[in-house]
Amino acid sequence: MLKHIVLAGAVATAASAASAQTEMPFALDWKFEGPAAPYTHAVDAGLFEAQGLSVSITEGAGSLDAIPKVATGAFPVGFADINSVMRFLDQNPDAPVMPVMMVYDKPPFAVVGRISQGVSEPADLEGRTLGAPPPDGAWAQFPIFAAENDLDVDAITVEPVGFPTREPMLAQGEVDAVTGFSFSSTLNLIRLGVPEEDISVILMADYGVDLYGNAIIVNTDFAEANPEAVTGFLTAIAQGWQQAIDNPDAAIEALLKRNPAADADLEKRRLQLAIDANVMTEYVGENGMGNIDPERFAAAIEQTKTVYEFQNEPDAAKFFDDSYLPAGDVLMLK
Incomplete structure (x- = not known):
């Protein structure tokens, strides 16, 4: 009987500890x-x-x-x-x-581009196509980035893209750059076979975005x-x-x-x-x-x-x- 009481007490204690989480x-x-x-x-x-x-x-x-x-x-x-x-x-x-x-x-907000497609710095975006997922945090801050760097946004063709297709489209040359987090887009492109020396990472925080x-x-x-x-x-x-x-x-x-x-x-x-x-x-x-x-x-x-x-x-x-x-x-x- 005592053994059963002790066992029951131990189970109750364990259950109490679990419920306290x-x-x-x-x-x-x-x-x-x-x-x-x-x-x-x-x-x-x-x-x-x-x-x-x-x-x-x-x-x-x-x-x-x-x-x-x-x-x-x-x-x-x-x-x-x-x-x-x-x-x-x-x-x-x-x-x-x-x-x-x-x-x-x-913040890791960035524009990631292909040097071979002419994108190395902010001004290069004018006249080119930018892939941007609408729910992307970097895209949400792009207007500040554009304003701080005097970009003519009317001269940039913005292509709404999905997250799964963002880097593949850049890797295939369907867009010239994308908005994204620096560490995500960069390494996703490398995984897709894009040579690292062909990738430009324009970190918005380095170009006037103080967020x-x-x-x-x-x-x-x-x-x-x-x-x-x-x-x-x-x-x-x-x-x-x-x-x-x-x-x-x-x-x-x-x-x-x-x-x-x-x-x-x-x-x-x-x-x-x-x-x-x-x-x-x-x-x-x-x-x-x-x-x-x-x-x-x-x-x-x-x-x-x-x-x-x-x-x-x-x-x-x-x-x-x-x-x-x-x-x-x-x-x-x-």
């Missing part, structure tokens, strides 16, 4: 490619579990994809372009969605009800990035479990490109991951005003909330 499904912006490895690794390494969270990760279909998923409450957390969130909130001021942790301190990139976003109703869970989630995110930096092979191994068809070396290189160019910036090295520079963010809002007419007077406090970021040195990546 807060469910937090996470909506990505894109597919299971290299830059998603820190998140899949955080799941497999138990980093979320250590924070009392049960996290599942779902692929996305572009930079705009996660915003409505989180705003509707279908997902409590997601990964999305902060500039697109800003416009979404301007048009839907009561929507319960908010960026809470910056990941791409330097931030993708951030972790939360459903604010969920966050207000579960503040410790959100902080725990962000803690595990930072730990996942640090461990991916320290051991990219282990991070890519976790990614390949979700995408067995992926090329390990290619995705490892894609991850490293994101780390070097977008995550581990000088600002992050000095201040840690996750927060923003208020002056830079204010400048980004002003720049957005040049190509987008806000329906309401923009307020930076309505577009980013740092109150859920973990304290201590967990955000200091090295």
